[in-house]
Amino acid sequence: MKLSELLEAARAEPPAAHFTVDDIVAAGRRRKRRRTSGWVVMAVLALFVAVGVPQVVARYSRTPADVELPAFPRGTKPFDLIFSGYLSGDLRVGDPDWVSVNNQTTYIGRKVIGVRAPAYRSAGKLALYRPGFKPKRLWQTGGITPTEQIGGGKAFFARPATPDDTRTDNRADSMLVWEYAKGALAVVTSYGGLSRPEMVRLATAFKLTKPRPALQAYALSWVPPGLRLVAVEAGRRGMPTSVFVPRAKSADFTIDPRVDQATVTTGSWSVPLRDSAGNVVDYGYPMAVANPGYTPIPPGGAVVGIYLARMAGSRPTPKCELVVPGQEKYGTECEAAPEGDGFLVARGSPALPLAQLKRMAGSGRITGADSKPGTWETTRESFPTSAWVQRD
Amino acid sequence: MSDTEAEFREFVGTQMEALRGLAYLTCGDWQVAEDAVLAALARLYGKWGRVDNPEAYARTAVVRAAIDETRRPWWRREQSHGDALPDRPAPDAITSVDDRVHLRRALLQVPVKHRAVLVLRFLEGLSVPQTAAALRCPEGTVKAFTSRGLEALRAILGVEIRTEERVEAHHEAV
Numbered sequence: 001m002k003l004s005e006l007l008e009a010a011r012a013e014p015p016a017a018h019f020t021v022d023d024i025v026a027a028g029r030r031r032k033r034r035r036t037s038g039w040v041v042m043a044v045l046a047l048f049v050a051v052g053v054p055q056v057v058a059r060y061s062r063t064p065a066d067v068e069l070p071a072f073p074r075g076t077k078p079f080d081l082i083f084s085g086y087l088s089g090d091l092r093v094g095d096p097d098w099v100s101v102n103n104q105t106t107y108i109g110r111k112v113i114g115v116r117a118p119a120y121r122s123a124g125k126l127a128l129y130r131p132g133f134k135p136k137r138l139w140q141t142g143g144i145t146p147t148e149q150i151g152g153g154k155a156f157f158a159r160p161a162t163p164d165d166t167r168t169d170n171r172a173d174s175m176l177v178w179e180y181a182k183g184a185l186a187v188v189t190s191y192g193g194l195s196r197p198e199m200v201r202l203a204t205a206f207k208l209t210k211p212r213p214a215l216q217a218y219a220l221s222w223v224p225p226g227l228r229l230v231a232v233e234a235g236r237r238g239m240p241t242s243v244f245v246p247r248a249k250s251a252d253f254t255i256d257p258r259v260d261q262a263t264v265t266t267g268s269w270s271v272p273l274r275d276s277a278g279n280v281v282d283y284g285y286p287m288a289v290a291n292p293g294y295t296p297i298p299p300g301g302a303v304v305g306i307y308l309a310r311m312a313g314s315r316p317t318p319k320c321e322l323v324v325p326g327q328e329k330y331g332t333e334c335e336a337a338p339e340g341d342g343f344l345v346a347r348g349s350p351a352l353p354l355a356q357l358k359r360m361a362g363s364g365r366i367t368g369a370d371s372k373p374g375t376w377e378t379t380r381e382s383f384p385t386s387a388w389v390q391r392d
Numbered sequence: 393m394s395d396t397e398a399e400f401r402e403f404v405g406t407q408m409e410a411l412r413g414l415a416y417l418t419c420g421d422w423q424v425a426e427d428a429v430l431a432a433l434a435r436l437y438g439k440w441g442r443v444d445n446p447e448a449y450a451r452t453a454v455v456r457a458a459i460d461e462t463r464r465p466w467w468r469r470e471q472s473h474g475d476a477l478p479d480r481p482a483p484d485a486i487t488s489v490d491d492r493v494h495l496r497r498a499l500l501q502v503p504v505k506h507r508a509v510l511v512l513r514f515l516e517g518l519s520v521p522q523t524a525a526a527l528r529c530p531e532g533t534v535k536a537f538t539s540r541g542l543e544a545l546r547a548i549l550g551v552e553i554r555t556e557e558r559v560e561a562h563h564e565a566v
Protein backbone atom coordinates (compact mmCIF):
# COMPACT_ATOMS: atom_id res chain seq x y z
CA MET A 1 0.00 0.00 0.00
CA LYS A 2 1.35 3.43 -0.94
CA LEU A 3 1.19 5.99 1.86
CA SER A 4 0.14 8.92 -0.34
CA GLU A 5 -2.81 6.87 -1.67
CA LEU A 6 -3.69 5.83 1.85
CA LEU A 7 -3.77 9.45 3.01
CA GLU A 8 -5.78 10.52 -0.02
CA ALA A 9 -8.33 7.81 0.74
CA ALA A 10 -8.57 8.84 4.37
CA ARG A 11 -9.50 12.43 3.53
CA ALA A 12 -11.87 11.54 0.71
CA GLU A 13 -15.63 12.10 1.02
CA PRO A 14 -15.54 14.97 3.51
CA PRO A 15 -18.79 16.19 5.08
CA ALA A 16 -20.23 19.41 3.66
CA ALA A 17 -18.44 22.50 4.94
CA HIS A 18 -20.22 24.64 7.52
CA PHE A 19 -18.73 27.86 6.21
CA THR A 20 -18.38 29.59 2.87
CA VAL A 21 -15.87 31.90 1.25
CA ASP A 22 -18.00 34.84 2.52
CA ASP A 23 -17.62 33.58 6.12
CA ILE A 24 -13.84 33.48 5.73
CA VAL A 25 -13.67 36.98 4.26
CA ALA A 26 -15.92 38.28 7.07
CA ALA A 27 -13.70 36.60 9.70
CA GLY A 28 -10.62 38.09 8.02
CA ARG A 29 -12.13 41.58 8.11
CA ARG A 30 -13.09 41.25 11.78
CA ARG A 31 -9.56 40.11 12.62
CA LYS A 32 -8.03 43.02 10.70
CA ARG A 33 -10.26 45.53 12.53
CA ARG A 34 -9.35 44.05 15.93
CA ARG A 35 -5.66 44.22 15.14
CA THR A 36 -5.86 47.83 13.94
CA SER A 37 -7.62 48.96 17.13
CA GLY A 38 -5.14 46.87 19.13
CA TRP A 39 -2.23 48.78 17.61
CA VAL A 40 -3.76 52.12 18.65
CA VAL A 41 -4.07 50.92 22.26
CA MET A 42 -0.50 49.57 22.14
CA ALA A 43 0.81 52.90 20.83
CA VAL A 44 -0.81 54.77 23.74
CA LEU A 45 0.57 52.23 26.21
CA ALA A 46 4.04 52.43 24.64
CA LEU A 47 3.97 56.21 25.03
CA PHE A 48 3.11 55.82 28.71
CA VAL A 49 5.86 53.23 29.20
CA ALA A 50 8.44 55.38 27.42
CA VAL A 51 7.63 58.63 29.22
CA GLY A 52 5.82 57.86 32.46
CA VAL A 53 7.39 54.68 33.77
CA PRO A 54 11.04 55.87 33.83
CA GLN A 55 9.94 58.88 35.90
CA VAL A 56 8.07 56.70 38.40
CA VAL A 57 10.91 54.16 38.54
CA ALA A 58 13.54 56.87 39.00
CA ARG A 59 11.57 58.34 41.88
CA TYR A 60 11.25 55.09 43.80
CA SER A 61 14.33 53.11 42.78
CA ARG A 62 16.91 52.31 45.39
CA THR A 63 20.58 53.14 44.99
CA PRO A 64 22.89 50.22 44.15
CA ALA A 65 24.42 50.41 47.59
CA ASP A 66 21.05 49.47 49.15
CA VAL A 67 20.99 46.05 47.42
CA GLU A 68 22.62 43.12 49.19
CA LEU A 69 24.64 40.61 47.18
CA PRO A 70 22.88 37.21 47.39
CA ALA A 71 24.61 34.06 48.60
CA PHE A 72 25.20 31.21 46.14
CA PRO A 73 22.34 28.67 46.53
CA ARG A 74 23.15 26.26 49.34
CA GLY A 75 23.27 22.56 48.56
CA THR A 76 24.07 23.09 44.86
CA LYS A 77 25.68 19.97 43.38
CA PRO A 78 27.76 19.61 40.19
CA PHE A 79 25.54 19.82 37.07
CA ASP A 80 22.74 21.54 38.98
CA LEU A 81 21.06 24.39 37.10
CA ILE A 82 20.74 27.62 39.05
CA PHE A 83 18.70 29.94 36.86
CA SER A 84 15.79 29.96 34.41
CA GLY A 85 15.19 31.85 31.19
CA TYR A 86 13.79 35.38 31.28
CA LEU A 87 12.87 38.33 29.10
CA SER A 88 14.37 41.81 29.06
CA GLY A 89 12.73 44.11 26.53
CA ASP A 90 13.20 42.54 23.10
CA LEU A 91 15.97 40.32 24.43
CA ARG A 92 15.40 36.79 25.60
CA VAL A 93 17.66 34.71 27.80
CA GLY A 94 17.14 30.97 27.47
CA ASP A 95 17.09 28.30 30.13
CA PRO A 96 20.58 26.89 30.86
CA ASP A 97 21.78 25.36 27.63
CA TRP A 98 25.09 23.82 28.64
CA VAL A 99 26.30 23.05 32.14
CA SER A 100 29.89 22.16 32.91
CA VAL A 101 31.86 21.46 36.07
CA ASN A 102 32.78 25.16 36.32
CA ASN A 103 30.13 27.17 34.50
CA GLN A 104 26.74 27.09 32.84
CA THR A 105 25.77 29.04 29.76
CA THR A 106 22.79 30.00 27.68
CA TYR A 107 21.91 32.03 24.64
CA ILE A 108 20.75 35.61 24.51
CA GLY A 109 18.44 36.22 21.56
CA ARG A 110 17.00 39.39 20.12
CA LYS A 111 13.49 39.36 18.77
CA VAL A 112 13.35 39.66 15.01
CA ILE A 113 10.94 42.37 13.94
CA GLY A 114 8.51 41.64 11.13
CA VAL A 115 8.51 37.88 11.58
CA ARG A 116 5.84 35.86 13.31
CA ALA A 117 6.81 35.21 16.92
CA PRO A 118 8.72 33.48 18.28
CA ALA A 119 11.71 34.40 16.15
CA TYR A 120 14.98 35.40 17.79
CA ARG A 121 18.50 35.95 16.49
CA SER A 122 21.55 35.08 18.54
CA ALA A 123 22.86 38.28 20.17
CA GLY A 124 25.20 37.03 22.87
CA LYS A 125 25.67 34.58 25.69
CA LEU A 126 25.24 34.49 29.44
CA ALA A 127 27.77 32.48 31.45
CA LEU A 128 27.74 31.83 35.20
CA TYR A 129 30.80 30.51 36.98
CA ARG A 130 30.78 28.57 40.25
CA PRO A 131 31.94 30.41 43.39
CA GLY A 132 35.69 30.71 43.61
CA PHE A 133 36.31 30.03 39.93
CA LYS A 134 37.83 32.78 37.81
CA PRO A 135 37.95 32.09 34.07
CA LYS A 136 41.46 32.28 32.68
CA ARG A 137 42.30 34.58 29.77
CA LEU A 138 38.65 35.26 28.98
CA TRP A 139 39.02 39.05 28.91
CA GLN A 140 41.97 41.41 28.39
CA THR A 141 43.28 42.76 31.67
CA GLY A 142 44.19 46.04 30.00
CA GLY A 143 40.76 47.03 28.78
CA ILE A 144 38.65 47.07 31.95
CA THR A 145 36.09 49.83 32.62
CA PRO A 146 34.46 49.69 36.08
CA THR A 147 30.74 50.43 36.19
CA GLU A 148 28.05 50.73 38.88
CA GLN A 149 27.31 47.73 41.08
CA ILE A 150 24.74 45.26 39.76
CA GLY A 151 22.51 43.53 42.30
CA GLY A 152 24.98 44.44 45.03
CA GLY A 153 27.97 42.97 43.20
CA LYS A 154 30.99 44.68 41.63
CA ALA A 155 30.81 45.03 37.85
CA PHE A 156 33.03 46.05 34.96
CA PHE A 157 33.11 46.06 31.17
CA ALA A 158 35.96 44.25 29.47
CA ARG A 159 37.35 43.49 26.03
CA PRO A 160 37.33 39.76 25.22
CA ALA A 161 40.70 38.05 24.90
CA THR A 162 41.44 36.06 21.74
CA PRO A 163 40.84 32.34 22.38
CA ASP A 164 43.89 30.07 22.53
CA ASP A 165 42.21 27.79 20.04
CA THR A 166 42.08 29.85 16.84
CA ARG A 167 39.75 27.31 15.23
CA THR A 168 36.85 28.43 17.41
CA ASP A 169 34.26 30.79 16.03
CA ASN A 170 34.96 33.80 18.27
CA ARG A 171 32.19 36.36 17.85
CA ALA A 172 32.62 38.23 21.15
CA ASP A 173 33.21 42.00 20.92
CA SER A 174 32.50 43.12 24.49
CA MET A 175 31.78 41.66 27.93
CA LEU A 176 30.09 42.71 31.13
CA VAL A 177 31.48 40.89 34.16
CA TRP A 178 29.75 41.10 37.53
CA GLU A 179 29.56 39.27 40.82
CA TYR A 180 26.10 37.66 40.79
CA ALA A 181 26.51 35.91 44.17
CA LYS A 182 29.14 36.02 46.88
CA GLY A 183 32.44 34.96 45.29
CA ALA A 184 30.81 33.96 41.97
CA LEU A 185 31.22 35.74 38.61
CA ALA A 186 28.86 36.02 35.67
CA VAL A 187 29.61 37.28 32.17
CA VAL A 188 27.30 38.72 29.53
CA THR A 189 29.10 38.43 26.19
CA SER A 190 27.94 40.49 23.22
CA TYR A 191 28.25 39.14 19.70
CA GLY A 192 28.30 42.63 18.24
CA GLY A 193 24.75 43.74 18.81
CA LEU A 194 24.30 44.37 22.54
CA SER A 195 24.74 47.91 23.81
CA ARG A 196 26.23 48.54 27.25
CA PRO A 197 22.87 49.65 28.73
CA GLU A 198 21.30 46.44 27.38
CA MET A 199 24.04 44.31 28.93
CA VAL A 200 23.50 46.05 32.29
CA ARG A 201 19.73 45.55 31.93
CA LEU A 202 20.22 41.83 31.26
CA ALA A 203 22.51 41.46 34.27
CA THR A 204 20.16 43.42 36.52
CA ALA A 205 17.19 41.23 35.51
CA PHE A 206 19.10 38.01 36.29
CA LYS A 207 17.83 36.00 39.26
CA LEU A 208 19.15 32.87 40.91
CA THR A 209 16.69 30.01 41.32
CA LYS A 210 16.59 26.99 43.59
CA PRO A 211 19.13 24.48 42.21
CA ARG A 212 17.70 21.66 40.12
CA PRO A 213 19.66 18.82 38.50
CA ALA A 214 20.27 18.65 34.75
CA LEU A 215 18.38 15.51 33.70
CA GLN A 216 19.30 12.79 31.25
CA ALA A 217 17.14 10.24 29.45
CA TYR A 218 20.08 7.86 29.05
CA ALA A 219 22.98 6.51 31.06
CA LEU A 220 26.44 5.12 30.42
CA SER A 221 27.64 2.35 32.71
CA TRP A 222 31.24 2.53 31.50
CA VAL A 223 33.56 5.45 30.71
CA PRO A 224 37.25 5.01 29.78
CA PRO A 225 39.29 5.19 33.01
CA GLY A 226 41.26 8.29 32.01
CA LEU A 227 38.24 10.38 31.02
CA ARG A 228 36.06 12.64 33.17
CA LEU A 229 32.58 14.00 32.49
CA VAL A 230 32.98 17.78 32.23
CA ALA A 231 29.84 19.09 30.50
CA VAL A 232 26.34 18.12 29.48
CA GLU A 233 23.83 19.80 27.27
CA ALA A 234 20.83 20.85 29.36
CA GLY A 235 18.71 22.32 26.58
CA ARG A 236 18.10 19.23 24.48
CA ARG A 237 15.03 17.94 26.25
CA GLY A 238 16.22 14.42 26.94
CA MET A 239 18.49 14.07 23.91
CA PRO A 240 21.62 15.72 25.27
CA THR A 241 25.28 15.63 24.41
CA SER A 242 27.83 14.85 27.12
CA VAL A 243 31.50 15.81 26.90
CA PHE A 244 34.47 13.91 28.37
CA VAL A 245 38.08 15.08 28.59
CA PRO A 246 41.28 13.57 30.03
CA ARG A 247 41.46 13.84 33.84
CA ALA A 248 44.40 16.28 33.71
CA LYS A 249 42.31 18.82 31.80
CA SER A 250 39.03 18.28 33.61
CA ALA A 251 39.36 20.58 36.63
CA ASP A 252 39.63 23.78 34.56
CA PHE A 253 37.13 22.89 31.84
CA THR A 254 34.61 25.60 30.93
CA ILE A 255 32.11 26.25 28.16
CA ASP A 256 33.60 29.20 26.26
CA PRO A 257 31.04 32.05 26.02
CA ARG A 258 32.95 33.66 23.14
CA VAL A 259 31.88 30.88 20.79
CA ASP A 260 28.46 31.40 19.26
CA GLN A 261 27.29 27.84 18.90
CA ALA A 262 23.97 29.17 17.63
CA THR A 263 25.54 29.61 14.22
CA VAL A 264 26.17 25.90 13.90
CA THR A 265 23.96 24.09 16.37
CA THR A 266 20.69 25.97 16.59
CA GLY A 267 18.00 27.20 14.26
CA SER A 268 15.09 28.97 15.83
CA TRP A 269 13.80 29.24 19.40
CA SER A 270 11.03 27.03 20.70
CA VAL A 271 7.60 28.38 21.49
CA PRO A 272 7.35 29.45 25.16
CA LEU A 273 5.40 26.97 27.26
CA ARG A 274 2.40 28.35 29.14
CA ASP A 275 0.40 26.88 31.99
CA SER A 276 -3.39 26.58 31.89
CA ALA A 277 -3.71 30.14 33.21
CA GLY A 278 -1.69 31.46 30.29
CA ASN A 279 1.45 32.28 32.32
CA VAL A 280 4.80 31.60 30.68
CA VAL A 281 6.40 28.77 32.62
CA ASP A 282 9.32 28.16 30.29
CA TYR A 283 10.86 30.71 27.96
CA GLY A 284 12.00 27.93 25.75
CA TYR A 285 15.31 27.07 24.24
CA PRO A 286 17.14 27.36 20.93
CA MET A 287 16.13 24.49 18.72
CA ALA A 288 19.01 22.32 17.69
CA VAL A 289 19.97 21.83 14.08
CA ALA A 290 22.99 19.59 14.61
CA ASN A 291 22.20 16.14 15.94
CA PRO A 292 23.08 15.25 19.55
CA GLY A 293 26.70 14.24 19.88
CA TYR A 294 27.95 16.37 17.02
CA THR A 295 29.76 19.03 19.01
CA PRO A 296 33.54 19.34 18.52
CA ILE A 297 35.55 16.52 20.12
CA PRO A 298 37.92 17.97 22.77
CA PRO A 299 41.60 16.94 22.47
CA GLY A 300 42.06 13.46 23.93
CA GLY A 301 38.38 13.26 24.85
CA ALA A 302 35.02 12.06 23.59
CA VAL A 303 31.46 13.26 23.09
CA VAL A 304 28.31 11.16 23.36
CA GLY A 305 24.80 11.96 22.18
CA ILE A 306 21.53 10.12 21.83
CA TYR A 307 18.22 10.26 19.96
CA LEU A 308 15.19 8.75 21.66
CA ALA A 309 13.83 7.19 18.51
CA ARG A 310 14.56 4.10 16.52
CA MET A 311 16.36 5.32 13.47
CA ALA A 312 16.88 3.63 10.16
CA GLY A 313 20.28 2.02 10.08
CA SER A 314 20.71 1.61 13.84
CA ARG A 315 22.17 -1.64 15.01
CA PRO A 316 21.96 -3.60 18.26
CA THR A 317 25.74 -3.75 18.69
CA PRO A 318 28.21 -0.91 18.34
CA LYS A 319 29.48 -0.27 14.86
CA CYS A 320 32.56 1.92 14.73
CA GLU A 321 34.31 3.60 11.87
CA LEU A 322 36.64 6.46 11.08
CA VAL A 323 34.79 9.77 10.73
CA VAL A 324 36.69 10.46 7.53
CA PRO A 325 37.82 7.14 6.01
CA GLY A 326 41.59 7.03 5.66
CA GLN A 327 42.03 10.11 7.89
CA GLU A 328 42.63 8.77 11.40
CA LYS A 329 43.37 12.26 12.72
CA TYR A 330 39.65 13.14 12.61
CA GLY A 331 38.78 10.49 15.17
CA THR A 332 36.36 7.61 15.32
CA GLU A 333 32.60 7.39 15.59
CA CYS A 334 30.62 4.51 17.13
CA GLU A 335 26.90 4.00 16.68
CA ALA A 336 24.80 1.82 18.95
CA ALA A 337 21.11 1.19 19.53
CA PRO A 338 20.65 0.70 23.27
CA GLU A 339 17.66 -1.55 23.93
CA GLY A 340 16.61 -1.19 20.33
CA ASP A 341 14.66 2.05 20.79
CA GLY A 342 17.35 4.70 20.75
CA PHE A 343 20.31 5.72 18.67
CA LEU A 344 23.53 6.55 20.46
CA VAL A 345 26.62 8.06 18.90
CA ALA A 346 29.97 8.19 20.67
CA ARG A 347 32.74 10.16 18.95
CA GLY A 348 36.30 9.93 20.16
CA SER A 349 39.53 11.79 19.46
CA PRO A 350 42.30 9.87 17.68
CA ALA A 351 44.07 9.53 21.06
CA LEU A 352 41.27 7.39 22.48
CA PRO A 353 41.67 3.66 21.74
CA LEU A 354 38.92 2.33 19.49
CA ALA A 355 38.14 -0.56 21.83
CA GLN A 356 37.46 1.89 24.67
CA LEU A 357 35.17 4.05 22.56
CA LYS A 358 33.30 0.95 21.43
CA ARG A 359 32.86 -0.29 24.98
CA MET A 360 31.67 3.16 26.06
CA ALA A 361 29.06 3.28 23.27
CA GLY A 362 27.93 -0.24 24.06
CA SER A 363 27.37 0.58 27.73
CA GLY A 364 24.63 3.09 26.90
CA ARG A 365 21.04 2.42 27.90
CA ILE A 366 17.80 4.38 27.75
CA THR A 367 16.56 5.38 31.20
CA GLY A 368 13.65 7.71 30.43
CA ALA A 369 10.85 8.25 27.97
CA ASP A 370 10.92 10.78 25.16
CA SER A 371 9.44 14.19 26.16
CA LYS A 372 8.72 13.01 29.72
CA PRO A 373 11.24 14.76 31.99
CA GLY A 374 9.58 13.15 35.01
CA THR A 375 11.11 9.83 33.94
CA TRP A 376 14.67 11.14 33.50
CA GLU A 377 17.57 10.63 35.90
CA THR A 378 19.98 13.22 37.28
CA THR A 379 23.30 13.66 35.52
CA ARG A 380 25.18 12.34 38.57
CA GLU A 381 23.11 9.15 38.49
CA SER A 382 23.57 8.70 34.75
CA PHE A 383 27.33 8.27 34.65
CA PRO A 384 29.70 6.08 36.70
CA THR A 385 31.29 7.73 39.73
CA SER A 386 34.71 7.01 38.21
CA ALA A 387 33.89 9.66 35.57
CA TRP A 388 33.19 12.44 38.09
CA VAL A 389 35.62 15.28 38.45
CA GLN A 390 37.07 15.21 41.95
CA ARG A 391 37.50 18.88 42.73
CA ASP A 392 38.86 18.68 46.24
CA MET B 393 -15.06 44.42 -4.27
CA SER B 394 -11.36 45.20 -4.83
CA ASP B 395 -9.14 43.14 -7.13
CA THR B 396 -7.15 41.98 -4.12
CA GLU B 397 -10.23 40.65 -2.39
CA ALA B 398 -11.40 38.99 -5.58
CA GLU B 399 -8.03 37.21 -5.82
CA PHE B 400 -8.31 36.10 -2.20
CA ARG B 401 -11.82 34.77 -2.77
CA GLU B 402 -10.70 32.84 -5.81
CA PHE B 403 -7.78 31.39 -3.86
CA VAL B 404 -10.05 30.29 -1.00
CA GLY B 405 -12.56 28.81 -3.43
CA THR B 406 -9.93 26.61 -5.06
CA GLN B 407 -7.95 25.67 -1.95
CA MET B 408 -10.59 25.31 0.78
CA GLU B 409 -11.45 21.65 0.27
CA ALA B 410 -7.80 20.58 0.08
CA LEU B 411 -7.01 22.56 3.22
CA ARG B 412 -9.95 21.05 5.08
CA GLY B 413 -8.69 17.59 4.21
CA LEU B 414 -5.19 18.52 5.32
CA ALA B 415 -6.47 19.87 8.64
CA TYR B 416 -8.68 16.82 9.15
CA LEU B 417 -5.82 14.41 8.64
CA THR B 418 -3.77 16.41 11.14
CA CYS B 419 -6.33 16.80 13.92
CA GLY B 420 -8.75 13.93 13.22
CA ASP B 421 -12.02 15.86 13.58
CA TRP B 422 -13.90 17.60 10.78
CA GLN B 423 -15.35 20.28 13.05
CA VAL B 424 -11.99 21.09 14.60
CA ALA B 425 -10.45 21.01 11.12
CA GLU B 426 -12.94 23.65 9.95
CA ASP B 427 -12.06 25.87 12.91
CA ALA B 428 -8.38 25.54 12.01
CA VAL B 429 -8.97 26.37 8.33
CA LEU B 430 -11.19 29.34 9.19
CA ALA B 431 -8.61 30.74 11.63
CA ALA B 432 -5.70 30.23 9.24
CA LEU B 433 -7.44 31.75 6.21
CA ALA B 434 -8.71 34.71 8.27
CA ARG B 435 -5.07 35.40 9.17
CA LEU B 436 -4.06 35.06 5.52
CA TYR B 437 -6.74 37.64 4.56
CA GLY B 438 -4.87 40.29 6.57
CA LYS B 439 -1.58 39.42 4.87
CA TRP B 440 -2.90 38.91 1.35
CA GLY B 441 -0.62 40.57 -1.18
CA ARG B 442 2.34 40.46 1.20
CA VAL B 443 2.81 36.70 1.20
CA ASP B 444 5.09 35.34 -1.52
CA ASN B 445 3.63 31.85 -1.69
CA PRO B 446 0.02 31.83 -0.46
CA GLU B 447 -0.37 28.06 -0.99
CA ALA B 448 2.61 27.22 1.20
CA TYR B 449 1.63 29.82 3.79
CA ALA B 450 -1.94 28.50 3.99
CA ARG B 451 -0.79 24.89 4.21
CA THR B 452 1.63 25.66 7.02
CA ALA B 453 -0.85 27.84 8.90
CA VAL B 454 -3.57 25.22 8.63
CA VAL B 455 -1.39 22.39 9.92
CA ARG B 456 -0.11 24.50 12.81
CA ALA B 457 -3.64 25.66 13.66
CA ALA B 458 -4.88 22.05 13.53
CA ILE B 459 -2.10 20.94 15.90
CA ASP B 460 -2.92 23.87 18.22
CA GLU B 461 -6.60 22.92 18.18
CA THR B 462 -5.74 19.43 19.44
CA ARG B 463 -3.86 21.03 22.35
CA ARG B 464 -6.69 23.31 23.44
CA PRO B 465 -8.29 22.30 26.74
CA TRP B 466 -11.55 20.46 26.17
CA TRP B 467 -13.56 23.11 28.06
CA ARG B 468 -12.43 25.77 25.58
CA ARG B 469 -13.34 23.68 22.57
CA GLU B 470 -16.83 23.31 21.24
CA GLN B 471 -17.97 19.73 21.22
CA SER B 472 -18.21 18.21 17.80
CA HIS B 473 -21.20 16.08 16.89
CA GLY B 474 -19.86 15.19 13.48
CA ASP B 475 -19.36 11.56 14.39
CA ALA B 476 -22.89 11.13 15.74
CA LEU B 477 -24.83 12.69 12.87
CA PRO B 478 -23.45 12.27 9.35
CA ASP B 479 -23.65 15.46 7.34
CA ARG B 480 -24.81 13.66 4.26
CA PRO B 481 -25.47 10.09 3.25
CA ALA B 482 -22.44 8.09 2.24
CA PRO B 483 -22.76 7.67 -1.54
CA ASP B 484 -20.21 4.96 -2.24
CA ALA B 485 -20.04 1.26 -1.63
CA ILE B 486 -20.04 -0.11 1.93
CA THR B 487 -16.66 -1.75 1.58
CA SER B 488 -15.08 1.55 0.56
CA VAL B 489 -16.64 3.35 3.53
CA ASP B 490 -15.45 0.61 5.87
CA ASP B 491 -11.96 0.91 4.47
CA ARG B 492 -11.97 4.64 4.95
CA VAL B 493 -13.26 4.42 8.52
CA HIS B 494 -10.60 1.84 9.26
CA LEU B 495 -7.91 4.05 7.72
CA ARG B 496 -9.07 7.12 9.61
CA ARG B 497 -9.11 5.25 12.91
CA ALA B 498 -5.63 3.94 12.24
CA LEU B 499 -4.33 7.42 11.46
CA LEU B 500 -5.86 8.81 14.64
CA GLN B 501 -3.79 6.38 16.68
CA VAL B 502 -0.59 7.97 15.35
CA PRO B 503 0.52 10.94 17.54
CA VAL B 504 -0.57 14.27 16.09
CA LYS B 505 2.90 15.62 15.30
CA HIS B 506 3.99 12.38 13.67
CA ARG B 507 0.79 12.44 11.65
CA ALA B 508 1.39 16.06 10.61
CA VAL B 509 4.86 15.13 9.37
CA LEU B 510 3.52 12.17 7.38
CA VAL B 511 0.77 14.29 5.83
CA LEU B 512 3.08 17.14 4.85
CA ARG B 513 5.73 14.87 3.44
CA PHE B 514 3.72 12.15 1.72
CA LEU B 515 0.46 13.88 0.84
CA GLU B 516 1.64 17.44 0.23
CA GLY B 517 5.02 16.31 -1.13
CA LEU B 518 7.15 18.59 1.05
CA SER B 519 10.83 17.82 1.50
CA VAL B 520 12.41 17.29 4.92
CA PRO B 521 13.72 20.91 5.12
CA GLN B 522 10.35 22.28 3.96
CA THR B 523 8.50 20.17 6.53
CA ALA B 524 10.91 21.26 9.25
CA ALA B 525 10.34 24.90 8.31
CA ALA B 526 6.57 24.44 8.23
CA LEU B 527 6.47 22.83 11.68
CA ARG B 528 9.31 24.96 13.09
CA CYS B 529 11.33 22.01 14.25
CA PRO B 530 14.79 20.60 13.41
CA GLU B 531 15.19 18.41 10.35
CA GLY B 532 16.32 15.60 12.64
CA THR B 533 12.95 15.71 14.38
CA VAL B 534 11.14 15.49 11.06
CA LYS B 535 13.18 12.41 10.15
CA ALA B 536 12.58 10.83 13.54
CA PHE B 537 8.84 11.55 13.43
CA THR B 538 8.63 10.18 9.91
CA SER B 539 10.30 6.98 10.99
CA ARG B 540 8.19 6.61 14.11
CA GLY B 541 4.92 7.59 12.39
CA LEU B 542 5.46 5.07 9.60
CA GLU B 543 6.37 2.38 12.07
CA ALA B 544 3.24 3.08 14.12
CA LEU B 545 1.03 3.04 11.06
CA ARG B 546 2.50 -0.23 9.84
CA ALA B 547 1.96 -1.79 13.24
CA ILE B 548 -1.65 -0.57 13.46
CA LEU B 549 -2.68 -1.53 9.93
CA GLY B 550 -0.60 -4.68 9.86
CA VAL B 551 0.43 -4.10 6.24
CA GLU B 552 3.57 -2.98 4.50
CA ILE B 553 3.38 0.70 3.57
CA ARG B 554 5.46 1.98 0.71
CA THR B 555 6.75 5.52 0.51
CA GLU B 556 8.04 7.48 -2.44
CA GLU B 557 11.64 6.88 -3.47
CA ARG B 558 12.63 10.48 -2.73
CA VAL B 559 11.59 10.12 0.89
CA GLU B 560 13.27 6.75 1.28
CA ALA B 561 16.47 8.45 0.19
CA HIS B 562 16.05 10.88 3.08
CA HIS B 563 15.72 7.96 5.46
CA GLU B 564 18.93 6.51 4.22
CA ALA B 565 20.63 9.76 5.07
CA VAL B 566 19.49 9.72 8.71
